[in-house]
Each structure stands twice: as structure tokens, then as C-alpha cells.
Amino acid sequence: MPAIGAVQEAVLLHLLNINLLMDLGAHPPEMAASIADSFAPNVEEECWKIYGQTTCFSLTSPWVNASRPVIRAPKSPGEIGTTFKLFTRLNDTFPATLDPGNLGTVLSAPFIPDRPFKVISHGYLSYGTVSWVKMMKGELLRASDQNVIVVDWSGGAQPPYTQAVANIRLVGAQLAYLIYSLNRFADVPISSFHLIGHSLGAHLSGHAGTYLRESYGLYLPRITALDPAEPYFNDTHTITRLDHSDALFVDVIHTDDSPILGFPLSLGMTQPIGHLDFYPNGGGEQPGCSGGMKCQHHRAITYFTESIRQSCPMTGVACPSYQEFMDGECWGCDQEHPCSPMGLESTNLPVQPLTKLFLHTRDRSPYCGYHYRVSVEVSNTTQARDHDGEFAIIHLRLVGNKDKSRPIQLSEKSHYYEAGTVHRQVILTHDLGHLETMGVTFEYPGSMFNIMSWRLKRPRLHLKSITVEPLGHNIAWRYCFKNEVQQAGMEYVLSSKNSC
């Protein structure tokens, strides 16, 4: 009975909307008057006048399908009340309001014609003066004297979620018209525009890209999507969401994949949708985010905002999976595993769209850092083979001529170090400069509950060498142990004298 299946799904997604609200600290709306009403619209499209131009919004497939069971028409431009505020260094406290319906306000606005335009769009239940938008705008203007346009569509970002999903289609058309006006009547090159959107604001930016292309033949150079919203966008037609055809370069930062109260969907999208899709820390749990999914969903904004200052690198490495990245299998920033900075400095790579890139971040500001690959080589002498491996947690202390690392624990749980094997791992720390010494200790997590750890002999490791490689430099520091037998609790210090 497929019909009942679809209705059930609609009910589930309505519940999801309410859950989304509760989790974001808002009051749930009245239960939608009638699911059936909105589920089966009796019109095929809804048309609104957008700055004098009639624009119609289809309410049929693919705008409605199993992944988008509830279809609504966008509200009227008057109800949404979109505003565009222009900030420059000179007009940081008193932004100018751009009203594309009144071309004079656009043409006479104090923008800097030959400087970039950064266009920031907020998401669901948010607004243009929210603190993260102010901070991002501030960082952009600190970095360079340019134009920052803030899109405020808060009147359309209200519950229910399905209505906000509909409204971004209209706001995207409005934004496209503004950009077209600046291009057509103020000679601002289309190559000046860079759209940055969070959550629903990311898909809004995608809609603007579609309108610019289809209505005006203009190709946006870049859209940056900060944890684009997943509900109603996963597994849907590309026209309904942001995708890599919406700009010449679409970079996406994914930071949340936590299920919403038992639903499989998360606030942030898991599927790759851009040219480059960055998954810091695997794109799910973010270090230092005890606040759960809302913290994670906002972390993409924080990473981007911090990237503007470039206090340290946020280098993503192209890799099929996070596990392979962590295991050091995608390394070198070469043709096979190219790298790109995440955030403001990101640029497209000669790779297929939907390329996934991975990186680690710190658990607090500054989140960026330097990646190193550490390889622990276990001895393959007869003695090592006779000993038959060992469970251990290895700790490292790296000292370079620039800085020293904090203590590094190579595995969270005890790891089995077997004769003749190499264990690789990618870690994040400060810029060490040229590596001078490394201190190596290991603990033996013996336990009466772990039969494997019942041993008569003293725990010992048979390590042969440790290699440390900084990401993106063709350098490897490989230091060998003088004696290939180590005891728990002792620190072995290796220096360049031990190079091998």
C-alpha cells in the first residue's frame, strides 16, 4: 500500500519539523492544520512578482517526491520581507540597504566596484544580524576592503520548516536579481561574487546560482556551503538543492551527521554535493562540541570564519574515506591525493566534482593546525617474532626547532603491535619546524579482564623505527631505536643521531 507509506512518511517529516524546532530552542508550531492539505496541493505552480518580474514556482515533481513529501508554495515577497544590507570598511556600522525593486538604491550605494562581493545568507530560524554573521562580516572586512552583502530573510525562515524550504526558492530568485542588477547596470563583473550560506542559506545560494544561469546567462564563480541542510535535500533532484552546477566552484564544509532524535536525517548533509566536499574530523562529531548536533551544525561557520585570518593551515586531503585518511593512506598532497585549504582560500582542484577531502581540527580556537603522519615500524627480528607482538598505547612527544607538540597518544585504546608490521596515523599539532627529538613511551594496558594481557614476562615492545612526515613537504624524519626492545613506562628519546 504505497499511498499509506507516503502519508506515514509525511507524518514523520512533520514530526521531524517539530523536533528540529525543539532542538533549536524554538516553540513547536501548532500541528499543521492538515497534512493532507499541504501534501496534495491542487495547483501546479504559484507565481509572484519579484521586483516587477513574474516568477513562477512549480509545485510538482521533482519539487515534491518521497524525499520532500510536503510541498508548499513560497510566501509572498511582502511576507518574507527580504533585505540586503551592504557593508564596506567605510560603511561598517551604517550599512546601506539595497532594494533591487528601486534600482536607484543599488546604483547609488557606496559599494567598491572593483572589489569582491561576499554575500552571506543565514539559515532556518535565523536572521541577518545574528552574531555569527556579524563576526564573519567583521573578519571579511578586516582581511580586505571589500563589499559584504548580508541577506536577511528572517521573515521567511520561520516554522514550519517546509515553509522555509519553499521560501528560499523565492529569496534565491531575489538575490539573483540583485546580482544581475549590479552586473548589468553597475558594471560589477560576475566574477566578483562569492556566495556563502549556512544550512538552508546554502541551498538558497544554490537557487540564486540556478536563476542567474537560467534567467540571465550568468555563471557565479563560487558558492561556499556551510553544513547545508539535509532534511528535504538529501536524495533529491539537483534543481531542488545546491549542487556543483550552481557555480563554477562549489566548496562545501560538512560538520554534522548526528541523527535527529532517532530519525536517520541530520541537520547537515552527509552526501557530497559540491566540487570539493570537506569533512573535517570525518564530517560528524566535532572535537570540543559537547553541545551535540547544534554545536556541530554551527562548527562549519566557525571553521570558515577562522579560515579568513589564516593563523594556521586547514588543509584537506582528497581521500575516499575518513578511515583511510586517518590511517595515513592518503598522503603527500600529490596528484593522487591532492590537497586544498578549507575555507576562504579554497580553490578547485583538477578532480571530479563530489571529491571528498578530510582533515583534523583542534578542539578549540584556533581550530587549525599542522598534520603529520607518524609511522611506527615493529621489528621483524627472530626475537621480535618469538615474542609474538604486544598490546600497547604509545605516547609521543615531538620537539622541533620551532615548537614542541603536546603529548600525542597514538591510539585511543590499546593496539596490537605485531612483528614486521607498520602502523600509520595522521595527527594534528603545532608547526614543529625541523624535527629535532622524539620521546617515545608506551603503556601496557594489562587487565585481569583481558586474557590476552595475562603474561608472565614483562611487557615489552620491539620497535624498530618511527617516521614523522609533515603534510605537503617532501620530508621524512626516520629515527631508529638503538636496541629494538623497549619496556613499558620508560621514555626512549630519539634524535637526529638516530637517523636511519
Ligand SMILES: *[C@@H]1O[C@H](CO)[C@@H](O)[C@H](O)[C@H]1NC(C)=O
Ligand atoms: C555610509 O557611512 C557614512 C558614515 O560612515 C554615512 O554617513 C552614510 O550614510 C552611509 N551610507 C549609507 C548609504 O548608508
Ligand SMILES: *[C@@H]1O[C@H](CO)[C@@H](O)[C@H](O)[C@H]1NC(C)=O
Ligand atoms: C526524488 O527525486 C530524485 C530526483 O528525481 C530521485 O533521484 C530520488 O530517487 C527521489 N527520491 C525518492 C526517495 O523517491
Ligand SMILES: *[C@@H]1O[C@H](CO)[C@@H](O)[C@H](O)[C@H]1NC(C)=O
Ligand atoms: C540520503 O540519500 C541516500 C541516497 O542518495 C541514502 O542512501 C541515504 O540513506 C539518505 N540518508 C538519509 C540520512 O536518509
Ligand SMILES: *[C@@H]1O[C@H](CO)[C@@H](O)[C@H](O)[C@H]1NC(C)=O
Ligand atoms: C619477517 O621475517 C620473516 C622471516 O624472515 C619473513 O618471512 C617476512 O616476510 C618478514 N616480514 C616483513 C614484513 O618483512
